[in-house]
Amino acid sequence: MSDRIHSLSGYIHEYQRSVNQPEQFWSRIADSFHWQKRWDKVVDWDFEGPDVKWFLNAKLNITENIFERYLFTHGDHPAIIWEPNEPNESNQTITLRQLYEKVNQFSNAMKAKGVGKGDRVIIYMPMVPEAAVAMLACARIGAVHSVVFAGFSSNALADRINDCSAKMVLTADGNFRGAKSIPVKAVVDEALEKTSTVEKVIVFERTKEAVDMKAGRDIWWHDAIKGQSTECKAEVMDSEDLLFILYTSGSTGKPKGVVHTCGGYMVYTKYSFENVFQYEPGDVYWCTADVGWITGHSYIVYGPLLAGATTVMFEGVPTYPDAGRFWEVVEKYKVNQFYTAPTAIRALQAHGTEPVTKHDLSSLKVIGTVGEPINEEAWHWYHSHVGKMKCPVVDTWWQTETGGIMISPLAGVTPTKPSYATLPLPGVQLVIVDADGKELKGNSVEGNLCIKYPWPSMIRTTYGDHERCKQTYFSTYKGMYFTGDGVKRDEDGYYRILGRVDDVINVSGHRMGTAEVENAINEHPKVIESAVVGYPHEVKGQGIYAYVICDMENRTEENLTNEISETVRNIIGPIAKPDKIQIVPGLPKTRSGKIMRRILRKIAEGDTSNLGDTSTLLNPEVVEAIKEGAK
Numbered sequence: 153m154s155d156r157i158h159s160l161s162g163y164i165h166e167y168q169r170s171v172n173q174p175e176q177f178w179s180r181i182a183d184s185f186h187w188q189k190r191w192d193k194v195v196d197w198d199f200e201g202p203d204v205k206w207f208l209n210a211k212l213n214i215t216e217n218i219f220e221r222y223l224f225t226h227g228d229h230p231a232i233i234w235e236p237n238e239p240n241e242s243n244q245t246i247t248l249r250q251l252y253e254k255v256n257q258f259s260n261a262m263k264a265k266g267v268g269k270g271d272r273v274i275i276y277m278p279m280v281p282e283a284a285v286a287m288l289a290c291a292r293i294g295a296v297h298s299v300v301f302a303g304f305s306s307n308a309l310a311d312r313i314n315d316c317s318a319k320m321v322l323t324a325d326g327n328f329r330g331a332k333s334i335p336v337k338a339v340v341d342e343a344l345e346k347t348s349t350v351e352k353v354i355v356f357e358r359t360k361e362a363v364d365m366k367a368g369r370d371i372w373w374h375d376a377i378k379g380q381s382t383e384c385k386a387e388v389m390d391s392e393d394l395l396f397i398l399y400t401s402g403s404t405g406k407p408k409g410v411v412h413t414c415g416g417y418m419v420y421t422k423y424s425f426e427n428v429f430q431y432e433p434g435d436v437y438w439c440t441a442d443v444g445w446i447t448g449h450s451y452i453v454y455g456p457l458l459a460g461a462t463t464v465m466f467e468g469v470p471t472y473p474d475a476g477r478f479w480e481v482v483e484k485y486k487v488n489q490f491y492t493a494p495t496a497i498r499a500l501q502a503h504g505t506e507p508v509t510k511h512d513l514s515s516l517k518v519i520g521t522v523g524e525p526i527n528e529e530a531w532h533w534y535h536s537h538v539g540k541m542k543c544p545v546v547d548t549w550w551q552t553e554t555g556g557i558m559i560s561p562l563a564g565v566t567p568t569k570p571s572y573a574t575l576p577l578p579g580v581q582l583v584i585v586d587a588d589g590k591e592l593k594g595n596s597v598e599g600n601l602c603i604k605y606p607w608p609s610m611i612r613t614t615y616g617d618h619e620r621c622k623q624t625y626f627s628t629y630k631g632m633y634f635t636g637d638g639v640k641r642d643e644d645g646y647y648r649i650l651g652r653v654d655d656v657i658n659v660s661g662h663r664m665g666t667a668e669v670e671n672a673i674n675e676h677p678k679v680i681e682s683a684v685v686g687y688p689h690e691v692k693g694q695g696i697y698a699y700v701i702c703d704m705e706n707r708t709e710e711n712l713t714n715e716i717s718e719t720v721r722n723i724i725g726p727i728a729k730p731d732k733i734q735i736v737p738g739l740p741k742t743r744s745g746k747i748m749r750r751i752l753r754k755i756a757e758g759d760t761s762n763l764g765d766t767s768t769l770l771n772p773e774v775v776e777a778i779k780e781g782a783k
């Protein structure tokens with residue numbers, strides 16, 4: 153059964169209902185799922201705690217809502233279509249029944265290795281179907297998965313393993329990415345030298361490169377599943393039991409483990425998937441994200457599979473072997489809904505329209521974007537050349553913490569406007585506040601984006617540190633969830649996201665804390681102090697600009713910038729490498745010693761005409777020197 157909205161008036165009606173009678177609204181949506189025991193109460197919440205619970209005391213297993221629910225009628229339907237990195241390597245179509253059997257078999261394999269309900273399992277894998285199998289098998293047996301993007305360094309991986317005291321790591325020998333093959337198991341080995349909780353590592357064979365297998369700890373995936381039954385009873389989970397932890401960057405300190413729970417996440421991801429993409433039975437849906445990010449969790453794996461959809465998983469990169477790869481794959485599988493990031497669109501836009509027009513994209517019905525604001529030019533390019541002016545563009549705004557899409561057109565239902573995420577989904581009660589927390593009512597206002605009522609897939613806590621969750625999201629504005637984003641509501645009541653208002657930068661759709669990058673830079677022995685800001689970047693949306701004070705003895709600038717770059721790569725991963733590193737004699741500071749980032753941002757943007765009053769700085773002279781050096 154689908155709760156799909158079909159018209160604008162239907163949307164308005166549903167939205168009103170969801171606000172006037174949220175409990176009845178969500179109860180109706182949740183009714184279409186399979187629960188082992190129904191809830192006693194729909195929602196209980198207090199944003200002070202914060203303490204949010206959905207579908208209280210209900211029992212369920214999310215995988216029963218993916219498998220048992222559809223197996224009888226749809227067992228032979230393709231669940232996952234996997235497109236490998238190399239276009240001529242054979243692809244895979246995995247039916248729902250085959251996926252079910254793989255998940256059960258792997259569930260049994262994990263259990264045999266001592267993993268059970270509540271244990272944390274790290275998944276550090278390439279984009280192969282087994283990554284989805286691993287997630288679903290964890291969910292099947294009640295283990296809590298924490299997927300770590302396979303591009304993160306061993307240090308970043310070790311931090312995450314330690315933070316959640318993971319018992320098991322699921323990985324692969326290597327990862328094919330375009331023309332490169334990246335060792336993965338070796339990174340795990342390094343990480344495990346800095347951790348002590350992991351008992352077993354299961355290794356999927358992908359690239360067949362040589363790896364060290366540690367006796368007693370490491371097992372090949374194919375050996376682990378040998379002889380295991382393809383039936384595994386789903387664990388009974390409470391609605392509020394943990395489903396997964398996903399680490400994400402914030403404005404301070406180390407990445408935090410965002411916690412999502414079983415019941416609410418299930419209800420919201422399916423509901424939002426069906427409505428935003430207007431998925432119809434038989435459609436082929438493709439989201440190009442990596443399962444290492446929330447988009448991969450909610451809209452490659454859980455949302456689509458909960459809706460009985462066919463979901464495409466792509467191992468490679470948009471420009472390999474050429475800039476036509478995405479479109480070649482759309483044509484090959486007759487993709488109906490296509491979901492990608494603005495940074496990918498801008499990168500492909502730079503290659504012109506020939507790679508697009510070469511392919512038959514007539515199957516496309518809906519095209520979507522996520523992860524960062526989409527500029528008007530990219531929106532129009534996407535709409536004209538990919539969507540041929542006939543496919544609605546769904547610009548979806550949401551966050552790791554929200555679990556699912558919050559603001560977006562419903563394809564074909566909501567009239568779109570370039571660069572606008574448009575309107576909130578039913579159940580999402582947005583508020584715009586000014587710096588003092590005063591609500592800005594009415595249209596044509598601009599301020600900080602908050603949410604004043606809970607929704608089923610919202611963050612419950614930050615793993616192991618509830619206070620941090622409270623401080624980060626629920627303390628800036630009393631009684632509201634603060635998103636960290638700036639927003640404008642225009643004269644039509646449409647929302648346009650303006651970007652982060654905190655010290656988070658968004659590089660190619662990847663969230664990066666400036667403090668996190670600074671901490672990594674400061675690990676270099678010659679670095680005295682650093683400050684990192686974002687600046688507009690044509691393809692990446694934002695680039696990373698690092699101002700660094702260094703001890704120059706025995707070093708040239710070139711040596712140092714290369715070494716610093718390498719340090720960041722080692723500590724976080726290649727995605728955090730600064731785009732620009734400027735060695736500076738000092739950093740502009742207030743008399744109380746605070747770095748004036750506003751000035752650094754302006755210089756990074758190349759806008760030095762109006763730096764404001766710098767005379768009150770502790771060291772106004774460094775501003776001139778930095779300006780000179782930036783030329």
Ligand code: WTA
Nearest residue numbers: 522523524525547548549550551552649652
């Ligand atoms: C940004 C990704 C503008 C935003 C799902 C948010 C967007 C952060 C959009 C979350 C969009 C995401 N338009 N900005 N459509 N989607 N963002 O946790 O700043 O990786 O706070 O979740 O990305 O990034 P995250």
